[in-house]
Amino acid sequence: MGEYKKRVPSSVAAEGRDKIVKRNGNLSSTSGNVKDASSKSPDFSVIRERIVLREASQRILLEQGTIPPNSQYYACGRYKIKKHVVLASDSEGQGAIRNVAHCASVWACPSCSSVIQHWRGNEIGFASSAWFAASPENVVYFMTLTVPHSRLDDPFFLWTAEKEALNLFWSSRQVKNCKKIIAYLGRITGVEMTIGDPMDPETNGWHIHQHIAIFGKRLTPELFASIENTFKQVWLECLIRVGLCKPDQLSTLRAFNYSLRLEVVRKIDKYLTKFSNEIGTPNSKCARVDGRYTPFYVLTLAGQGIPWAKKAWGVYYQLTKGKRQLVWSDGLKDYFKVREVSDQKVADWKAQQNLKNIVAISDWRKIRAVPNAELTILSALSEGRVDLLFDFLNKAGIEYTTDPDFMEYSVSSLRSVDGGLSYPEFLRKKGRGDMRL
Numbered sequence: 081m082g083e084y085k086k087r088v089p090s091s092v093a094a095e096g097r098d099k100i101v102k103r104n105g106n107l108s109s110t111s112g113n114v115k116d117a118s119s120k121s122p123d124f125s126v127i128r129e130r131i132v133l134r135e136a137s138q139r140i141l142l143e144q145g146t147i148p149p150n151s152q153y154y155a156c157g158r159y160k161i162k163k164h165v166v167l168a169s170d171s172e173g174q175g176a177i178r179n180v181a182h183c184a185s186v187w188a189c190p191s192c193s194s195v196i197q198h199w200r201g202n203e204i205g206f207a208s209s210a211w212f213a214a215s216p217e218n219v220v221y222f223m224t225l226t227v228p229h230s231r232l233d234d235p236f237f238l239w240t241a242e243k244e245a246l247n248l249f250w251s252s253r254q255v256k257n258c259k260k261i262i263a264y265l266g267r268i269t270g271v272e273m274t275i276g277d278p279m280d281p282e283t284n285g286w287h288i289h290q291h292i293a294i295f296g297k298r299l300t301p302e303l304f305a306s307i308e309n310t311f312k313q314v315w316l317e318c319l320i321r322v323g324l325c326k327p328d329q330l331s332t333l334r335a336f337n338y339s340l341r342l343e344v345v346r347k348i349d350k351y352l353t354k355f356s357n358e359i360g361t362p363n364s365k366c367a368r369v370d371g372r373y374t375p376f377y378v379l380t381l382a383g384q385g386i387p388w389a390k391k392a393w394g395v396y397y398q399l400t401k402g403k404r405q406l407v408w409s410d411g412l413k414d415y416f417k418v419r420e421v422s423d424q425k426v427a428d429w430k431a432q433q434n435l436k437n438i439v440a441i442s443d444w445r446k447i448r449a450v451p452n453a454e455l456t457i458l459s460a461l462s463e464g465r466v467d468l469l470f471d472f473l474n475k476a477g478i479e480y481t482t483d484p485d486f487m488e489y490s491v492s493s494l495r496s497v498d499g500g501l502s503y504p505e506f507l508r509k510k511g512r513g514d515m516r517l
């Protein structure tokens with residue numbers, strides 16, 4: 081084992097500077113200048129937003145008593161999981177902070193959800209591409225199911241009743257007949273939701289809807305119309321049975337017309353765009369549509385201290401906790417040879433890439449006390465600016481070492497994503513090359 085406390089060797093610093101001079105022609109950037117780094121890489125505005133939102137969420141939920149300080153959700157990005165936090169990068173502009181906890185919350189963590197949903201999107205893209213390539217008759221039916229609701233409806237009731245209606249739908253005799261007609265292979269069900277201000281009479285509260293991709297064969301327009309009509313009729317009956325639709329003429333007519341949409345998809349892009357819901361993209365610019373807010377926009381408002389949004393965010397966290405966002409029907413992943421990889425493994429994946437370890441730090445708490453520390457570090461790593469990284473650490477008075485003996489991190493190889501397809505394998509199979517999370 082080598083000496084722990086080390087400053088960067090001056091030769092390394094000089095070499096780093098030379099490289100930067102060659103590349104940029106000047107040395108204008110200074111340490112900790114996050115804004116400067118973000119302006120070069122537009123992705124950093126999104127990464128910054130995710131970090132800010134994640135910390136706002138952790139603070140709000142802790143204050144509310146919704147989560148305890150020792151929860152995995154609160155630990156995400158805050159606590160280390162090994163003695164040393166290791167900062168790593170490669171020459172391609174990828175950086176990672178290793179040995180820091182990830183909560184793997186696909187619903188409520190702005191940082192983890194983006195990683196997980198990106199992975200899940202690739203799984204769906206992989207399966208769909210294989211399905212479309214196998215025969216021109218293969219299609220995906222994209223079905224969106226909604227339920228009538230008002231701004232005062234309890235979201236826990238809506239969720240439970242909607243899932244119950246969905247079970248009734250798939251077990252109905254008519255739907256089973258339809259499955260035979262479309263040569264049903266399997267389905268992927270995704271849940272998406274928007275949230276309205278309960279005090280705003282123009283909104284209608286919690287809007288929880290299901291997106292279902294059904295793998296099947298192409299139908300004639302007449303048969304398609306017949307299937308669509310049967311689906312609508314059965315869904316309406318299910319809604320009435322679980323108490324989500326009143327049986328009067330006006331309510332049933334509205335529910336029949338607006339609660340189910342079915343379309344045929346042959347183009348992967350269109351399909352994926354619809355499936356990758358807004359939850360994965362904290363985008364505050366176009367998040368409000370007709371008084372409906374995406375969950376992360378509600379979190380943005382909550383972070384600004386708006387009372388209804390803080391309350392709604394707490395309810396959203398509790399509503400979604402432990403629930404699955406995306407479910408493949410039995411056997412479908414096997415059919416496409418997509419192996420199960422847990423959300424936790426996926427969330428940890430980014431820190432497991434084949435990167436070069438640069439520096440190990442034991443006092444992560446001290447780093448976190450520096451404003452914008454996480455973003456500054458990620459920015460420097462992704463820019464390949466090792467000099468900025470050391471500058472930052474030195475100015476903040478952080479002890480560190482570059483000794484490889486301290487660079488152990490929790491996972492040792494790319495293959496360790498639990499026997500499932502590793503991310504590079506996905507990309508190779510998809511033939512898309514060097515795409516990054």
Ligand SMILES: [Zn+2]
Binds near residue numbers: 157190193
């Ligand atoms: Zn997280």
